[in-house]
Amino acid sequence: MSRSASIKDVANHARVAVGTVSNVLNYPDRVSQRTKDRVLQAIDELGFIRNDAARQLRAGHSRTIGLIVLDVGNPFFTSVVRAAEDAAALQGSAVLLGDSGHDASRESNYIDLFQEQRVQGLLISPVGDVTERLDQLRERGVPTVLVDRLADDAKYSSVSVDDDAGGYLAARHLLDLGRRRLAFVGGPTSIRQVADRLQGAQRAVAEVPGASLEVLDSAGQTVLAGRGVGDQLVRRSADELPDGVFCANDLLALGVMQSLAMMHTLRIPEDIALIGYDDIDFAVSAVVPLSSIRQPTEALGRTAIELLAEELDAMGPTSLRPHHRAVIFTPELVVRQSTAGASAH
Amino acid sequence: MSRSASIKDVANHARVAVGTVSNVLNYPDRVSQRTKDRVLQAIDELGFIRNDAARQLRAGHSRTIGLIVLDVGNPFFTSVVRAAEDAAALQGSAVLLGDSGHDASRESNYIDLFQEQRVQGLLISPVGDVTERLDQLRERGVPTVLVDRLADDAKYSSVSVDDDAGGYLAARHLLDLGRRRLAFVGGPTSIRQVADRLQGAQRAVAEVPGASLEVLDSAGQTVLAGRGVGDQLVRRSADELPDGVFCANDLLALGVMQSLAMMHTLRIPEDIALIGYDDIDFAVSAVVPLSSIRQPTEALGRTAIELLAEELDAMGPTSLRPHHRAVIFTPELVVRQSTAGASAH
DNA sequence: CCCAATCTTTGAATCGTTTCATTGTTACGA
DNA sequence: TCGTAACAATGAAACGATTCAAAGATTGGG
Numbered sequence: 001m002s003r004s005a006s007i008k009d010v011a012n013h014a015r016v017a018v019g020t021v022s023n024v025l026n027y028p029d030r031v032s033q034r035t036k037d038r039v040l041q042a043i044d045e046l047g048f049i050r051n052d053a054a055r056q057l058r059a060g061h062s063r064t065i066g067l068i069v070l071d072v073g074n075p076f077f078t079s080v081v082r083a084a085e086d087a088a089a090l091q092g093s094a095v096l097l098g099d100s101g102h103d104a105s106r107e108s109n110y111i112d113l114f115q116e117q118r119v120q121g122l123l124i125s126p127v128g129d130v131t132e133r134l135d136q137l138r139e140r141g142v143p144t145v146l147v148d149r150l151a152d153d154a155k156y157s158s159v160s161v162d163d164d165a166g167g168y169l170a171a172r173h174l175l176d177l178g179r180r181r182l183a184f185v186g187g188p189t190s191i192r193q194v195a196d197r198l199q200g201a202q203r204a205v206a207e208v209p210g211a212s213l214e215v216l217d218s219a220g221q222t223v224l225a226g227r228g229v230g231d232q233l234v235r236r237s238a239d240e241l242p243d244g245v246f247c248a249n250d251l252l253a254l255g256v257m258q259s260l261a262m263m264h265t266l267r268i269p270e271d272i273a274l275i276g277y278d279d280i281d282f283a284v285s286a287v288v289p290l291s292s293i294r295q296p297t298e299a300l301g302r303t304a305i306e307l308l309a310e311e312l313d314a315m316g317p318t319s320l321r322p323h324h325r326a327v328i329f330t331p332e333l334v335v336r337q338s339t340a341g342a343s344a345h
Numbered sequence: 346m347s348r349s350a351s352i353k354d355v356a357n358h359a360r361v362a363v364g365t366v367s368n369v370l371n372y373p374d375r376v377s378q379r380t381k382d383r384v385l386q387a388i389d390e391l392g393f394i395r396n397d398a399a400r401q402l403r404a405g406h407s408r409t410i411g412l413i414v415l416d417v418g419n420p421f422f423t424s425v426v427r428a429a430e431d432a433a434a435l436q437g438s439a440v441l442l443g444d445s446g447h448d449a450s451r452e453s454n455y456i457d458l459f460q461e462q463r464v465q466g467l468l469i470s471p472v473g474d475v476t477e478r479l480d481q482l483r484e485r486g487v488p489t490v491l492v493d494r495l496a497d498d499a500k501y502s503s504v505s506v507d508d509d510a511g512g513y514l515a516a517r518h519l520l521d522l523g524r525r526r527l528a529f530v531g532g533p534t535s536i537r538q539v540a541d542r543l544q545g546a547q548r549a550v551a552e553v554p555g556a557s558l559e560v561l562d563s564a565g566q567t568v569l570a571g572r573g574v575g576d577q578l579v580r581r582s583a584d585e586l587p588d589g590v591f592c593a594n595d596l597l598a599l600g601v602m603q604s605l606a607m608m609h610t611l612r613i614p615e616d617i618a619l620i621g622y623d624d625i626d627f628a629v630s631a632v633v634p635l636s637s638i639r640q641p642t643e644a645l646g647r648t649a650i651e652l653l654a655e656e657l658d659a660m661g662p663t664s665l666r667p668h669h670r671a672v673i674f675t676p677e678l679v680v681r682q683s684t685a686g687a688s689a690h
Numbered sequence: 691c692c693c694a695a696t697c698t699t700t701g702a703a704t705c706g707t708t709t710c711a712t713t714g715t716t717a718c719g720a
Numbered sequence: 721t722c723g724t725a726a727c728a729a730t731g732a733a734a735c736g737a738t739t740c741a742a743a744g745a746t747t748g749g750g
Contacts, residue, residue, distance in 0.1 A: 002706075004463075004485050006705090006706055006707085007706060007707060007708095008707095016729075017729060018707080018708095018731070019709080019710090019729070019730060019731065019732095020728085020729055021707095022707065022709085023707095023708095023729085025707095026708075030727085030728075031728075031729085032727085035728080035729080049460050049461060050461050050706090050707080051402070051461070051463060051705085051706050051707070051708080052398075052461040052463065053397075053398045053399075053401035053402040053462075053463060053705085053707090054398075054402050054705070054706035054707040055706080055709085056705050056707090056735095057396070057399050057402055057705090057707075057708095057736065057737090058396035058706085058707050058708045058709080058735050059707085059735085062398070072418075072426070072442075073418075073423040073424075075418055078417055078418040079418075081417065082444065082446065085444070089454070094458050096441060096442075097417075097441075097442045097444075099426070099430070099442075101427065109434070112394075115394050116394060116395050116396070116397040117397050117398075118349075118396060118398060123458065127720080130742070137390065140349050184721090221695080223630035224740045225628075228707090247411050251630075254630075255630070258631075258632050261607070261632070262606070262632055264609070282627065285567065285568035285569050285572075287603050287606070287607060331712075343457070351735090351736055351737085352737060353737095361700085362699060362700045362701060363700090363701075363736090363737080364700060364701065364702095364739080364740085365699060365700075366736080366737095367737065367738055367739080368699085368738095370737090371738075375697085375698075375699090376698075376699085377697085377699090378701080379699060380698080395736090395737080396735085396737065397737095398735085398736080398737090399705090399735070399736035399737040400736080400737050401737090402704090402705050402706065402707085402735090402736080402737075402738095403736085403739080404705085405705070405737045406736075515695070569720090586696050643734075
């Protein structure tokens, strides 16, 4: 258990000054080939590894970016995280990942931690009201980019997905198939995502004369909640049935599908075309592969890093020039068997 | 964008020495109440936040623990991560999370990063052959605990789950229900987990006279692969059918279930009792809620942190005393409807 | 009122790196 | 051969927290 070698040890070993070793590491062009070789060999022989703490201390900031997500278990965020990590790696930064688990105090702890670590910047899907903390961070030169959340005002950059457009896309798809009696299945509309998706669907329906949209409230956003709604549907008489169902997420859609499949009185997609939202892994391997709306998670993660980089650039010389952008992505329709084939009836 | 306040600023503002501020932060008992109040007020007024880089530099090590998992999207690891984070927080450490995504080069990058960050220790589910790196780390006083992987030799501590016991548990459960013609569905037995689970199942079957175990090879570990196996089963004649099926993971089991449900010629659990492995979220919300084997992920994460703490303690005074433990957890049977009720036939 | 013991506070030294003003070296044209 | 660019290498200072020996303040017993 030998003390780790320092730059000074390397310098001694290679018979050069510490500054030279530092130059080899940071500005190789400033050093002659001969010296460089000698230093690199010494580094190798001693197994020298930069002490990031010291480097950071001197530099005043780290090469890390903090990222706080609501739930790493959620495939949406998993994908965002991975894209952000890759994008950050390209520009030479590393991502410190924090999982708030929808818990405001965990979130706050991570902000504390990242602040102590002097991260370059912060990407966050906020749980609680963190605007005060974020203002404080910005004041200290640590910019923030909101992820999957439109900035309330123009105070921050943000990346998000247009849920209204997604809802429109889903409903429009059902309408294009010739379906006219649509139903929307979704949890409490107090959840913004749900409300926006519904609104988009309503917009699409309003464009088509003779089309209607019924709203079926589900008790939550789970497979079981979906099955509850599906059980209600199968009890209806034929003339009360929708011919196209749009669920606010894939879990609900899978639940609805289970109900219908179990009763096997109604066929998907012939009697009822079904579409979900999120395009989770299970969508493709459902009994009837589920059509869905896919969110561009990779683009979200990548862009978040880019916006952060922009903010960092903008902060350099002229202080505090507000230079924020809100990038809104449009989701994508994925057609599978649950809405496939010919038009209705 | 004011430069962040340092401990010296706080000292000036509170009219005390820097050492006193440090004491307030680290050894509050050594400081009189009056001074403490004054310092705390100054900290508050200036919005002082510790610079972790400086602290680390002086201390020679950080308060962070590196954790590298194979796939953060996998619920197994998600749960381990969360437990580890919580356990670490209790002892005042933070976890830096890295996702290797089964990629040896990503894994290596994370080891580099963590080494530069001078993490206290490392928890890792290795992809590639990292023993050399880990040896090097240990030599520098950074202990490692292997996660979900039994240490090859006694060189490292490790936490893992006994897959053989899990397989035994599953098969034993089917046998206890009175089933005698069992089938095991699993991907290539080159995967250690699959092989171990099969071996455990065979052990259980061997204990019961008249019981048999057929091995059905699946093309992978997915829902679709499971459906492939299920489709084969439903084509069999009644006297060739197993009455109990144990799948090497829940995805396979869900696929088998889909097949049987779609054909609705065979009932679960009456005709075939079905059990999976992992107890993923979807198990409970399957058409027929799926029995499964649950791995004690929280205990894994918590224990990994504990073992790391033990190693750190052991390294203090007497150098290099090898003090490694391999903790093996036993998984747990979760009975749901897919194996519920009376015994067979 | 003095002394010793105890409790507080002080501030210089330290950790390992980067920075940068200086000094040292080399090469080349005059 | 000299002067001067251009290039290399040097090493002290700085970053911000912690440590610890030493100085200073307070207390209580005699």
